[in-house]
Amino acid sequence: MHSIDTMSALVQPHQVHRDIYISQEVYRLEMQHLYRNAWIFVGHDSQVAKKGDYYTTQIGDQPVIMVRHSDNEVYVLYNRCPHKGTKIAIDRQGNTGKFFRCPYHAWSFKTNGCLLAIPLKKGYEGTGLGETESAKGMKPVGAVKNHRGFVFARLAETGIAFEAFFGDSLSSLDNMVDRSPAGRLEVAGPPLRYMHKCNWKMLVENQTDTCHPMVAHESSAGTAVKIWDEMGNPEPRPMAMQIIAPFMSPYEFFEEMGIRTWPNGHGHTGVHHSIHSDYSAIPGYFDAMVASYGEDRTRAILGENRHNTVYFPNIMIKGPIQQLRNFIPLAADRTLVESWIYRLVDAPDMLLARTAMYNRMINAPTSIVGHDDLEMYERAQEGLAADGLDWVNVQRLRTGPEDFDAEAIENGTTERQMRNQFDAWVKFMAPQPAAAARAAE
Amino acid sequence: MHSIDTMSALVQPHQVHRDIYISQEVYRLEMQHLYRNAWIFVGHDSQVAKKGDYYTTQIGDQPVIMVRHSDNEVYVLYNRCPHKGTKIAIDRQGNTGKFFRCPYHAWSFKTNGCLLAIPLKKGYEGTGLGETESAKGMKPVGAVKNHRGFVFARLAETGIAFEAFFGDSLSSLDNMVDRSPAGRLEVAGPPLRYMHKCNWKMLVENQTDTCHPMVAHESSAGTAVKIWDEMGNPEPRPMAMQIIAPFMSPYEFFEEMGIRTWPNGHGHTGVHHSIHSDYSAIPGYFDAMVASYGEDRTRAILGENRHNTVYFPNIMIKGPIQQLRNFIPLAADRTLVESWIYRLVDAPDMLLARTAMYNRMINAPTSIVGHDDLEMYERAQEGLAADGLDWVNVQRLRTGPEDFDAEAIENGTTERQMRNQFDAWVKFMAPQPAAAARAAE
Amino acid sequence: MHSIDTMSALVQPHQVHRDIYISQEVYRLEMQHLYRNAWIFVGHDSQVAKKGDYYTTQIGDQPVIMVRHSDNEVYVLYNRCPHKGTKIAIDRQGNTGKFFRCPYHAWSFKTNGCLLAIPLKKGYEGTGLGETESAKGMKPVGAVKNHRGFVFARLAETGIAFEAFFGDSLSSLDNMVDRSPAGRLEVAGPPLRYMHKCNWKMLVENQTDTCHPMVAHESSAGTAVKIWDEMGNPEPRPMAMQIIAPFMSPYEFFEEMGIRTWPNGHGHTGVHHSIHSDYSAIPGYFDAMVASYGEDRTRAILGENRHNTVYFPNIMIKGPIQQLRNFIPLAADRTLVESWIYRLVDAPDMLLARTAMYNRMINAPTSIVGHDDLEMYERAQEGLAADGLDWVNVQRLRTGPEDFDAEAIENGTTERQMRNQFDAWVKFMAPQPAAAARAAE
Amino acid sequence: MIPSRDDLIDFVYAEARMLDEGRYDEWLALWMPEGIYWMPLDYKQTDPDLITSLLYEDQFMLRLRVERLNGQRTFSQKPKSRCHHVIQRPFVDLHDPDANRYVTNTSMHYVETRLDEHFLLALTATHELVVAGGALRIANKRVELLNSDAAFGNIQLLP
Amino acid sequence: MIPSRDDLIDFVYAEARMLDEGRYDEWLALWMPEGIYWMPLDYKQTDPDLITSLLYEDQFMLRLRVERLNGQRTFSQKPKSRCHHVIQRPFVDLHDPDANRYVTNTSMHYVETRLDEHFLLALTATHELVVAGGALRIANKRVELLNSDAAFGNIQLLP
């Protein structure tokens, strides 16, 4: 039987216990602690562009609504009527006008959650309803932060502050947004929704697992290269080949790519270059950028080719192509992956077309590359049931003690970022220091 | 972790804890205590009209058989062979003749459960089979009562007596039966079977929830009224309109309707009038009643227009239309609703035709009114997963302490009956007093 | 709540507690103890005839691979990569050549499990990988024994030895193999895979339950006899009738058949004769046997007509027709039954044809005889949910204390073999004596 | 106008498509004023009147059902359900121009989905058709679910 | 009598309907005396004899199967199962009047239900038909389940 006190025993510097992946008890503890204490991605504010627009989603296992209030701010409320618990909204998105109205007994609430009206209100005179939590309306989550359009929330009332949690890792998010001449992104269509019968952490670890592509994706990328060969390598290579071929890059490529880790479990691959480096230039884009930023700044922005940036605990972004993947934990052995793409405002459509192609080619339930990966995850979820070995190894390129509170850049094939995530996992599974709490006020 | 001792803490006078609806542990405790201690509806004796007729069903999570024995009494037996546990009957109903025969090794039992014969019985000579429980045959439940055709049972050997449990609430059941000129009902066909992904108590509470129809059913009843309007309100209104239109009655209508509560969690809406009041008279029915009862008694019987009577814990009847709904708890978040209708013996078929229409229009899985309600329940079951608020509010029109041991009549929009149910819930979840036990002997 | 210490309380000499069948906790304890301590059937070595051939299966709830190593021995390895847990093989069978290669990061292993190579191995220099379990490769199970082609394994490192566990019960297995003029069997095609929503032990007990055929199979065998009658009992009876008719044999037939029990839960029906006795002779078979064994030995081999031999805990073989049934426990209420058949090397095909017919007629998901049995098991699994009675009776022909450490032969309708199984169940659920452990070295 | 057997068959295919594409006004226009849509509850049920059915609806009820689907306050349809038929070639069981009666029998699978849920119903539909106003019309439609007596969650659209 | 391609197709539709409506005597009468109903166990199985099949039944076994369904002591059929086919238009793979051999290939879904359980099988049936006594008859029928090697619970009626 697991309890919050036994969690740290599941993580050793060089290996982690399989229960972290297969125990439903550990999953429940993650929902109660990790997903309450950490800052979790909720959505993009362009999904709720107009006042009254709302979007229903979840934080960990908590149903929430992201909504644009009349003060034009984005609020995140628990999707739960304070009367009898009915979900206020079920549609994935919509516009509720000036207020929410519960469909069961028509209690209504302002779009910041405050109770607005109760039909036949006199029925509550003298009942003391005013003293109950119910009278306060729809409860907001502990804290919300809209960082350049990306909305994050912390369920816990108190805890680490947004800036303290993400620190310099925000540079990846900023670079993704800076790539818009207008410095703004807009969500482009609905996300892919891909169900995985495995633990959510396997997916997060895979984002910086640079030793698997040439092996696991040989079937897709390798075959693509082979066919192209047979066709005599005609140039220019179409977008599809530009996207899929780099998955077959040799180990050296990934070693030199480099990996950077930041405190609190964040990190990214592609410090020096990435599989996105050699995408052919899109006519008109560079000029549009220069017009906005000037040439030096433009070169600096586009010079970054970070591959995958992991924001602990459960999202990954690809700055160069404006993609965000959300690894939503549904159970110890069940994860829903949403893959979102964004439009660079004022940039040529062709960039978005390439991003859309990347998304469907690599991350769709129908994607051959996706099939390669999912097969590995589901095999591992089943394999970990074997008593042969209780531990999962994460010690590649760990030659001594590591300090994860310090930013570091290492060889691109290190598993340090996986270790960094587990260091943060232990930290945010534990009760949070009051100090941090105060800091957050 | 919940235990029987923590149950009372889940209920406060004005609100109840969400675990009462979403915790599977609480569900198991309900099956082990509440559904053992209380009197539970089993079936109608017209379902087993002839000797040897049987009907298989459940009490809580216990599989049982209701059977007509050779003494013409109705028995309720556990559906379990005392040899190796095989269910004796699987069909929903049938006739087993003079005895049950287990399909596995052919042990046979009288229709009162007593062991009748064992093939190759000599194999048990000198084994001491006689001292085992198995030798007794199919075990009967703790107590059975057939009240004017409606069969109830208590699983526990000892406990509260039938009359003490239901008291004056039986007046609703009696009125339903009295509406037959012959003073007898007969089941009319199979029940609707409607699966709900929610807790059973949400459905029971809904039966006296008079503040939801005009809101939740606006989509169905409101649209019906609108269409009828567009058609110019032709008279006479067809049965369908008579049935559905009253769901749009204003709050005043429901306030004045009144609610009565009885001890042990029973109660009903429609003290003074109900949505069934204005059903047009059926030719010949009144005369048939007068012929049986005389005019005064007939007016008294038909004068009652009780809307929904809840028999705690999990059935509801509509006297005026001879409908019974059974809310069968399958899990914390799963409830099977069976909706039964009965024929008034010696009354015109047209009454039964209206009842059949009501049943399919309002309570079928294909019913637009049913869709309105189920949506609310399932939304609430999901919404209660939100940590935003731990309590469900039930305090409408509760202005002070309440004594549920006393019958009371209140404004029709009170939530007192819901509170009454939770008062009884705590009472019958707890160990039962030996006194009551003695009383039951 | 159950624990390993409470297990013995579930078994009494004449009855067993229903939790043995319906408690998921008991199931988990069985996986952790019984299926670790006992010798479990893995497969037949003809399924992995050539070096590099592998077959994926499970022991209890443990995924394993049976593989033919370069030393020509059969190894049984946990199907789990020591890097991150990925299952090494998913196909039901195949040939992996000289080594296994993990599909995720290409670690490779010899076919005896030893680590062969790691890509970019320098990444582990100075990490201490060598000191981890992971560096050892794919872990083999505790012990493996190939008895005349039938491969058994014990997960526990130490424990009872193969010979001590099976003792004289191997005579049934030997007789099945001896029936080949070459003294060798070969698997014939894939097994039937039949899913049962019941506990695995119900199926094992049924193998020596001689009081059910004439009752439960009246619908199939009885009808066959009736139809044949109507056809005027033409002779010779076709194979199908020879196979199905004996299921309707009278109680006397089964009484006289006799049952033998061996220590550690093994036993068989058909000491003196069986439902397989009267199969018509197959031309050429007897001569082929005599050519190999001489006439006396041949008569001795074919004289045995053992019906069902149960090898505790979870397989049954039918020597006379070379069938093996594996009752694979998936959950307390879920069992997958695999029914395998084998070819008698150097015997006429007609014997195998009859065996194949037996397998499909009696043990297929589409078999009318199989339908009879499954209905009983699933009814019992549901019936045991009834609180009416906590115990399952197994006392037929138990007139006094029994010593299961001594081989015994009794009346064919005794339930002694069921009791023998439960005696062994208690023994191997308990911690194993160090003595036995030493013996095993 | 005398419909050929193929006309009858084409009509049944076309009706299923209307339902799948949500062309309800067109669909309602297919019905005769007295037409009844019947979905029995009991297996092989013969009495529509004195025992419960799943559906036994006249044109008023069908219109109500259809208009409700698009109501602003129809919460069980926010988001909307979608449905889909795969029908086997209809059998023409009766082709009687003189009596102006035509009957088809059609095995089909019906799938309904909403959010991430979906379910499949195996059913057999019997269409009673007549020619009126020069076109085929539905006099009555009976839909028998293979497991009509099983427990169901919401079935919100029309097979 | 020489059957047209449509005759063959109609025959396959009609056979499926007989099974769904439980008209087993009619169904048995469709078979030639030597006819075999084969449902392989192994995917693309070629040998019916020396490895296991799910079904490989002659007329005696089929008759036994059918009579058992109505037996008083057939507990696995109390209550009864029901089945339902939705079949795609059959392909006529062979139409050889001279050899009196006709072969059709039919994709179909088969649903079987009992109490609150039901399951769907995706399968392809191959009918070998001949003309005998002036009517089409089943010489052999092969039913390939898409996942024939998967684990199944009871399959009690006939696809």
Place this chain on the structure above:
Amino acid sequence: MIPSRDDLIDFVYAEARMLDEGRYDEWLALWMPEGIYWMPLDYKQTDPDLITSLLYEDQFMLRLRVERLNGQRTFSQKPKSRCHHVIQRPFVDLHDPDANRYVTNTSMHYVETRLDEHFLLALTATHELVVAGGALRIANKRVELLNSDAAFGNIQLLP
């Protein structure tokens, strides 16, 4: 050559069978060089370009997909998946020989299985066909899943 309506219908039946029988070379040969296989992600999606689709593949991608299925290192296909279609008779929505444009609309169920898992998709396929080289060819194929916006596991073969 001017295809009849039945030719169009037969073509759609034949295409589904090729996929079920894994005759991929034949299947690829059905396509026009510019042909696109489109499976939208959003319900009623109109833009294939600037929002995500499930599939939007040209002949190169389709060939890659097909060749990968047989690769020695294609682990997600060891063991292989199998698929199966049951399609309703296609509607011929456009039959325009002059423009050499033909459009069919086909409701179908697609089942894919691997090991003990299997799933069913309800979908509607729109085929744009043309006559080229004296035979019908696929100019474009659009496959709309009824629940295209639902969450799916692997869909490895082609509806």
